[in-house]
Amino acid sequence: RAKQNGRNAVQFYAPHMNAHALDRLALEGALRGALRDQQFELHFQPQVDLHSGRVVGTEALIRWRHPLLGTVRPDRFIALAEETGLIVPIGAWALRSACSQNRDWQRAGLGQLRVAVNLSARQFSEPDLVQTVRQVLDDTGLAPDSLEIELTESMMMADVESAIETMRCLKAMGVKLSIDDFGTGYSSLAYLKRFPVDVLKIDRSFVRDIVVSRDGAAMVDAIVSLAHSLRMQVIAEGVETIEQLDYLRGCGCDEVQGHIFARPQPVEAVEALLRQGRVAPVHA
Ligand code: C2E
Ligand code: MG
Ligand code: MG
Numbered sequence: 001r002a003k004q005n006g007r008n009a010v011q012f013y014a015p016h017m018n019a020h021a022l023d024r025l026a027l028e029g030a031l032r033g034a035l036r037d038q039q040f041e042l043h044f045q046p047q048v049d050l051h052s053g054r055v056v057g058t059e060a061l062i063r064w065r066h067p068l069l070g071t072v073r074p075d076r077f078i079a080l081a082e083e084t085g086l087i088v089p090i091g092a093w094a095l096r097s098a099c100s101q102n103r104d105w106q107r108a109g110l111g112q113l114r115v116a117v118n119l120s121a122r123q124f125s126e127p128d129l130v131q132t133v134r135q136v137l138d139d140t141g142l143a144p145d146s147l148e149i150e151l152t153e154s155m156m157m158a159d160v161e162s163a164i165e166t167m168r169c170l171k172a173m174g175v176k177l178s179i180d181d182f183g184t185g186y187s188s189l190a191y192l193k194r195f196p197v198d199v200l201k202i203d204r205s206f207v208r209d210i211v212v213s214r215d216g217a218a219m220v221d222a223i224v225s226l227a228h229s230l231r232m233q234v235i236a237e238g239v240e241t242i243e244q245l246d247y248l249r250g251c252g253c254d255e256v257q258g259h260i261f262a263r264p265q266p267v268e269a270v271e272a273l274l275r276q277g278r279v280a281p282v283h284a
């Protein structure tokens with residue numbers, strides 16, 4: 001009798017679970033499986049120094065090679081991985097894998113390349129983050145100054161004092177720090193000068209606006225000046241056109257990353273570019 005009630009209850013409640021909740025549950029299970037079955041992979045996007053024209057490093061961008069869905073982009077799963085905490089092991093894998101790959105490239109004589117790795121908010125606030133980074137560098141043998149960790153303004157602003165403390169520990173180790181998507185978050189200029197960061201990454205939305213309006217171009221100019229006056233390097237992301245590239249070069253931007261030079265691509269493909277050392281802009 002009770003058993004039957006139980007079954008009825010399930011039948012009664014099932015329609016109330018919305019499709020979204022079921023999707024999330026399925027996705028969470030699939031993410032766990034992906035970690036276990038090693039379905040994650042890194043793609044690397046070259047970063048080009050505008051002064052020398054050379055590829056000076058790459059940004060590691062995670063991809064999920066799902067057996068049925070094909071390649072899944074991070075915007076489809078990072079948020080849920082973050083909510084469920086799965087981002088911690090996934091992110092640790094990405095960090096280790098990026099460092100190990102970059103060390104291999106350096107040992108293969110491809111130059112003093114740097115690798116940039118995105119961190120999530122959850123990873124950044126883990127008490128053992130600094131220890132994890134140190135361990136990964138020790139294990140892979142990558143020099144700390146060949147690693148750049150990308151943070152976002154919101155991660156830093158969530159708890160400013162502890163963020164600064166964590167950043168100081170990473171800096172003391174010799175790791176480089178950058179602010180990703182700069183200008184889209186809500187950090188204040190008052191804090192910016194207190195954050196021990198090496199690089200500002202100008203968000204793609206500003207780069208897009210360069211040729212759209214004079215104000216858009218002025219914003220980019222202002223960010224480059226701001227970065228340089230705080231003794232930070234500046235890199236523009238999402239550069240797609242020659243016009244954007246020319247403008248960025250003209251206003252003294254140090255590096256660019258974007259489809260104009262190369263898309264994020266799997267190891268073998270990016271390695272071919274790294275061997276050449278330089279990449280030419282692709283005319284649209
Ligand atoms: P992000 O760190 O700002 O990375 C730049 C994004 O812009 C990448 O998207 C890249 O493929 C894309 N992109 C690069 N050049 C161009 C361009 O010229 N035009 C356009 N339209 N897009 C361009 P992707 O690879 O889909 O990654 C999205 C976001 O996912 C990343 O944004 C980053 O926040 C996050 N992410 C990627 N890998 C990881 C990871 O290993 N860990 C964590 N926590 N987050 C990651
Ligand atoms: Mg990034
Ligand atoms: Mg990012």
Ligand code: MG
Pocket residue numbers: 180181201203204237
């Ligand atoms: Mg970005």
